[in-house]
Amino acid sequence: MDMTRRPRRLRTDGVRPLVRETELSASDLIAPVFVDATADERVPIETMPGHERVPVAEAVDRVEEVRETGVEAVMVFGIPESKDDRGSRAWAEDGVVQRAVRDIVAETDAYVITDVCLCEYTSHGHCGVLEETAETDPSLTVRNDETLELLSQTAVSHARAGADMVAPSSMTDKMVGAIRGALDEEGHSEIPIMSYAAKFESAFYGPFRDAADGAPAFGDRRHYQMDPANAREARREVALDVEEGADVLMVKPALPYLDIVRQVREDYDHPVAAYNVSGEYAMLHAAAEKGWLDLEEVAAESLLSIKRAGADLILTYFAEDVADRL
Numbered sequence: 001m002d003m004t005r006r007p008r009r010l011r012t013d014g015v016r017p018l019v020r021e022t023e024l025s026a027s028d029l030i031a032p033v034f035v036d037a038t039a040d041e042r043v044p045i046e047t048m049p050g051h052e053r054v055p056v057a058e059a060v061d062r063v064e065e066v067r068e069t070g071v072e073a074v075m076v077f078g079i080p081e082s083k084d085d086r087g088s089r090a091w092a093e094d095g096v097v098q099r100a101v102r103d104i105v106a107e108t109d110a111y112v113i114t115d116v117c118l119c120e121y122t123s124h125g126h127c128g129v130l131e132e133t134a135e136t137d138p139s140l141t142v143r144n145d146e147t148l149e150l151l152s153q154t155a156v157s158h159a160r161a162g163a164d165m166v167a168p169s170s171m172t173d174k175m176v177g178a179i180r181g182a183l184d185e186e187g188h189s190e191i192p193i194m195s196y197a198a199k200f201e202s203a204f205y206g207p208f209r210d211a212a213d214g215a216p217a218f219g220d221r222r223h224y225q226m227d228p229a230n231a232r233e234a235r236r237e238v239a240l241d242v243e244e245g246a247d248v249l250m251v252k253p254a255l256p257y258l259d260i261v262r263q264v265r266e267d268y269d270h271p272v273a274a275y276n277v278s279g280e281y282a283m284l285h286a287a288a289e290k291g292w293l294d295l296e297e298v299a300a301e302s303l304l305s306i307k308r309a310g311a312d313l314i315l316t317y318f319a320e321d322v323a324d325r326l
């Protein structure tokens with residue numbers, strides 16, 4: 001037996017830190033926060049233990065809580081006071097995100113990213129302007145080109161409110177190009193775009209749709225979000241966003257799509273982000289509640305895996321808990 005090669009030699013406590021390939025740090029993490037224009041007080045999100053929707057008046061406090069853990073970046077989601085056909089509260093100057101962002105920027109040093117989408121703002125819950133036949137033909141739900149204008153207006157309104165970065169998530173063709181053009185025209189050429197570049201039509205978004213009240217009233221999002229079966233298509237999707245000027249490329253969800261994270265990492269030099277989504281969070285919590293998993297351990301291991309696969313940034317509901325332990 002030749003035992004000259006013993007990988008275990010590098011696994012003692014003393015040497016392990018020296019040969020560690022991947023390190024997780026609070027500066028990799030972005031914490032999603034939910035601001036609710038209809039709430040007078042904080043409302044716990046049942047499907048996402050530990051998370052709450054906060055009133056606009058508490059947005060600053062919520063962000064300061066995040067920063068106390070060492071996480072400096074937040075992604076702001078809004079729940080509007082009212083919804084309509086076209087989602088007009090998404091780009092209102094006095095909209096929920098716009099008001100919250102103005103406060104957060106004025107009173108904290110957080111790095112503020114906004115989710116640019118319409119599904120939380122439309123009465124039908126789809127991410128854009130509806131086709132007339134949407135209710136009867138679920139394979140054709142949203143009018144792509146008309147939606148671009150609304151997304152652009154929304155992104156510009158976020159920039160005017162002081163957002164540091166915008167993150168379009170609607171999977172509208174040409175969304176990055178349209179938003180880049182609109183931002184530049186308004187003098188916001190310094191604001192980067194983090195594109196939800198490869199966003200899959202995933203059942204792992206379930207708990208979020210509860211949290212942000214953004215479930216489609218009928219049908220699903222197959223018309224615009226990607227088929228979970230397609231990796232080569234993800235390559236084409238991401239290539240378009242790169243051409244259109246995306247600064248950061250996001251893959252979403254994260255854990256079931258680590259192959260896509262790795263693929264984007266290998267294809268591009270851009271920073272890669274991964275969104276560890278609500279369902280990934282909820283399932284670990286549910287198992288931990290039953291005593292079947294150690295929550296702290298599996299949360300940290302999940303985020304480490306996402307980084308090891310190639311992500312530079314991670315959007316995660318575990319941001320505060322994991323950062324607290326680092």
Ligand code: PBG
Binds near residue numbers: 170278
């Ligand atoms: C908006 C949006 C969604 C998520 C982020 N932005 C919902 C969706 O596409 O259905 C999901 C986030 C999560 O599940 O944590 N379009």
